[in-house]
Amino acid sequence: MNLVSKLSKYLAIGLLSFLIWEAAALVVRGAGFPHSWNVAEEITSLVKTSSFWADFAATIWISTSGFLLGILVALLLGLLIGLNKNIEISARGTLNFIRVIPSVVLLPLLIASIGSSARTAVILSAFVVASTFITYVIRGIADTEKQLIDTSRLIRLPQYAQIFFLYLPSTISLLGTGMRLSASRAFGTAVTAGIVAGTPGLGARLYMAQANSDVNRVFAYVFAMGFTGVVIYSLFTRLENRLFKWKISV
Amino acid sequence: MSQDIDSGVTLQVNDLAISFSRNGQDVPVIDGLSFDVSAGEILAVCGQSGIGKSTLVRSIAGLISPHRGEISIDSNVVREPIENLGFVTQDYSRSLFPWLSVEKNVALPFKGREISKAERKVRVSQALAEVGLEDSARLYPWQLSGGMQQRVAIARALVVKPKLLILDEPFASLDVYVRLELEDLVLNLVQTHGTTTLLVTHDIDEAIYMADRVIVLSGTPADSTSDISVNLPRPRVQMETRSNPAFLQLRNQLHASIRA
Amino acid sequence: MKNRLISFLKFTWFPVLVVTAWQFVSSNAANPFFPAPTKIYAATKYVFTAQWVTQSLATSLYTIFAGYLIGSLLGLVFGSIFGSNNLLREIFTPITNFMRSIPSPAKIPVIIALFGIGLSSRITTVAIAVLFPVLLTTMRAIATTDSHLLDYSKILKFGYFRSLIQVRIPAATGEILAGLQVALQIAVLVMVVSEMLGSGKGLGAFVIRAQATYMITDMWVGILTIGVVGLILTEGFGFLERKLAPWYFSSKGIK
Numbered sequence: 001m002n003l004v005s006k007l008s009k010y011l012a013i014g015l016l017s018f019l020i021w022e023a024a025a026l027v028v029r030g031a032g033f034p035h036s037w038n039v040a041e042e043i044t045s046l047v048k049t050s051s052f053w054a055d056f057a058a059t060i061w062i063s064t065s066g067f068l069l070g071i072l073v074a075l076l077l078g079l080l081i082g083l084n085k086n087i088e089i090s091a092r093g094t095l096n097f098i099r100v101i102p103s104v105v106l107l108p109l110l111i112a113s114i115g116s117s118a119r120t121a122v123i124l125s126a127f128v129v130a131s132t133f134i135t136y137v138i139r140g141i142a143d144t145e146k147q148l149i150d151t152s153r154l155i156r157l158p159q160y161a162q163i164f165f166l167y168l169p170s171t172i173s174l175l176g177t178g179m180r181l182s183a184s185r186a187f188g189t190a191v192t193a194g195i196v197a198g199t200p201g202l203g204a205r206l207y208m209a210q211a212n213s214d215v216n217r218v219f220a221y222v223f224a225m226g227f228t229g230v231v232i233y234s235l236f237t238r239l240e241n242r243l244f245k246w247k248i249s250v
Numbered sequence: 251m252s253q254d255i256d257s258g259v260t261l262q263v264n265d266l267a268i269s270f271s272r273n274g275q276d277v278p279v280i281d282g283l284s285f286d287v288s289a290g291e292i293l294a295v296c297g298q299s300g301i302g303k304s305t306l307v308r309s310i311a312g313l314i315s316p317h318r319g320e321i322s323i324d325s326n327v328v329r330e331p332i333e334n335l336g337f338v339t340q341d342y343s344r345s346l347f348p349w350l351s352v353e354k355n356v357a358l359p360f361k362g363r364e365i366s367k368a369e370r371k372v373r374v375s376q377a378l379a380e381v382g383l384e385d386s387a388r389l390y391p392w393q394l395s396g397g398m399q400q401r402v403a404i405a406r407a408l409v410v411k412p413k414l415l416i417l418d419e420p421f422a423s424l425d426v427y428v429r430l431e432l433e434d435l436v437l438n439l440v441q442t443h444g445t446t447t448l449l450v451t452h453d454i455d456e457a458i459y460m461a462d463r464v465i466v467l468s469g470t471p472a473d474s475t476s477d478i479s480v481n482l483p484r485p486r487v488q489m490e491t492r493s494n495p496a497f498l499q500l501r502n503q504l505h506a507s508i509r510a
Numbered sequence: 511m512k513n514r515l516i517s518f519l520k521f522t523w524f525p526v527l528v529v530t531a532w533q534f535v536s537s538n539a540a541n542p543f544f545p546a547p548t549k550i551y552a553a554t555k556y557v558f559t560a561q562w563v564t565q566s567l568a569t570s571l572y573t574i575f576a577g578y579l580i581g582s583l584l585g586l587v588f589g590s591i592f593g594s595n596n597l598l599r600e601i602f603t604p605i606t607n608f609m610r611s612i613p614s615p616a617k618i619p620v621i622i623a624l625f626g627i628g629l630s631s632r633i634t635t636v637a638i639a640v641l642f643p644v645l646l647t648t649m650r651a652i653a654t655t656d657s658h659l660l661d662y663s664k665i666l667k668f669g670y671f672r673s674l675i676q677v678r679i680p681a682a683t684g685e686i687l688a689g690l691q692v693a694l695q696i697a698v699l700v701m702v703v704s705e706m707l708g709s710g711k712g713l714g715a716f717v718i719r720a721q722a723t724y725m726i727t728d729m730w731v732g733i734l735t736i737g738v739v740g741l742i743l744t745e746g747f748g749f750l751e752r753k754l755a756p757w758y759f760s761s762k763g764i765k
Contacts (some may be wrong), residue, residue, distance in 0.1 A: 100741045
């Protein structure tokens with residue numbers, strides 16, 4: 001019964017999405033809004049080509065390296081800043097400024113200085129991830145349970161042990177949301193760099209399809225990106241639930 | 251290194267004053283408090299909530315420094331937490347490290363101390379056995395009930411063979427049956443080890459049942475209004491001790507001085 | 511007074527140090543990509559013309575405001591409707607989730623392919639980019655209203671609209687505001703990218719043109735202008751938020 005109701009729910013959602021789509025296609029017919037079946041056809045032929053998977057792999061590679069690099073930088077810098085009140089105050093204004101600047105404005109600078117290679121995209125997504133994640137790291141350190149800080153003083157825990165047994169695990173347990181957001185942003189930035197600067201991957205292909213006025217293909221790429229985005233999101237949600245069990249049951 | 255003969259410390263609190271700054275103004279919490287605790291004595295500190303009991307023991311523990319006066323343990327002035335200190339608070343759920351297993355929580359005080367791995371292991375399992383948790387060593391705090399979590403906190407306090415044990419409302423969050431059980435457990439342990447013990451509680455019965463002496467904090471800023479010896483026979487037995495006429499008389503006496 | 515000075519210094523010494531170091535290094539070693547701050551400042555004198563203000567700055571601001579307003583209004587209205595009805599919420603949550611998972615800048619080529627890259631297209635892209643995150647957070651916030659509050663509104667015999675307007679929406683304010691703040695940053699991002707993709711107008715176009723013609727100093731002026739616009743919008747949002755929803759901040763104890 002449960003499975004049946006679930007299935008029928010998704011069927012209804014699928015049907016409704018189809019109807020909304022076709023209604024949109026009807027309204028924007030003149031502009032060339034494609035029928036859903038045309039896009040479906042395009043997607044099936046696209047995923048059969050090896051070049052699509054090469055582009056996909058390039059985007060994933062860029063996002064992953066940007067993500068890991070950014071997380072590493074944010075953790076190190078965040079610990080340095082967050083563990084010391086004075087440094088934290090000094091860095092606050094600068095970090096706020098960096099956070100509100102849309103990072104794409106750095107793309108022209110990167111293109112001018114190092115070109116449109118994959119490296120440009122990796123650097124940019126690492127920057128985006130680091131500037132996103134560092135706020136979570138600093139907030140995580142600040143949110144460390146006061147009683148645990150007291151306890152670690154009472155049992156005379158040495159400085160290194162305080163970092164490894166108190167601040168680091170406490171902070172990491174609060175970082176689930178930040179990780180998930182950072183991963184989506186790493187992927188988004190890899191795509192954006194492709195669209196704007198032509199760095200390798202799905203983004204550049206999307207831009208090319210649009211430049212060639214191949215509407216079906218534009219939709220197909222956007223769909224592929226949407227699926228990837230959903231997969232990344234649910235992957236990180238699962239990871240979070242598994243890693244931070246204690247948080248859920250507290 | 252191992253001390254086979256345990257003995258508690260002496261504690262002197264002399265003309266203690268502590269204030270907090272609130273909105274830029276200093277608000278005195280405790281002013282002119284003095285008392286002594288002799289080695290191995292169990293002293294209960296009573297008083298209404300918010301009177302400054304926790305502030306007092308936190309300063310004795312070396313977590314906050316007084317504005318005036320002195321706290322000395324075995325004639326040494328307290329400036330930071332002393333080495334052999336056990337501390338148990340009401341919030342067991344927040345004072346255990348959730349990402350460490352029970353045994354790792356209990357072993358944590360040994361970090362940075364010179365003590366062999368083998369000895370650590372023995373001491374940890376000893377402490378766990380003392381609180382009856384030998385079978386839960388590998389579990390995580392969130393897998394335990396409240397009473398069991400508080401036992402872990404007690405084991406962590408005992409593992410360093412404390413010379414001073416501070417219990418800050420240790421049983422206030424527990425239901426009454428667990429509470430009576432843990433009172434006896436702690437009483438038994440501190441008596442066999444001769445540990446000097448400070449028990450903060452708002453529960454008069456608990457204070458009388460456990461302590462050799464009870465002091466009452468009252469007034470704003472607070473100082474000690476009465477200092478009452480509890481001459482009930484030991485070992486104490488829950489229902490028997492609590493129905494002793496002397497117990498009831500002490501209870502009335504304390505009640506009056508808290509209200510005063 | 512002295513304390514104020516110290517805290518001011520604590521807050522500012524680092525940026526000042528960075529700018530000074532930058533000035534010092536760039537005037538000694540000629541790195542073409544990092545012109546000295548004094549040079550950038552000097553460039554503002556010829557960049558900031560009346561024509562630049564109307565063509566680049568005003569266009570960008572107009573795009574943001576119009577797109578953000580349309581997108582967030584649609585998101586709030588539909589989010590409130592979908593969030594207060596279980597069936598609609600079940601249906602639209604996965605759809606909205608999917609739409610939100612498409613990186614916002616990737617939605618731009620779709621609009622360009624359909625409608626070209628004029629001003630109204632750019633406004634549409636901003637509106638669409640803002641719509642889905644606002645829709646999703648509003649829907650979720652409205653749906654998770656405290657059940658005690660809902661029981662209470664049932665006891666008071668509130669109808670659907672009354673309970674939506676007087677109970678559900680006010681209770682969801684905090685989350686909705688957080689969603690709107692995130693959407694604002696997305697709006698700035700999408701505005702810049704859509705202008706970079708060959709519109710010829712707006713700050714994004716100005717920056718990319720300066721880069722293409724190797725006017726690195728002009729490019730820096732553009733980059734910093736966009737940064738300042740982003741900063742002012744975010745700060746302005748925070749200011750309005752405290753003015754318009756003070757109960758949320760006082761009840762949460764957030765300053």
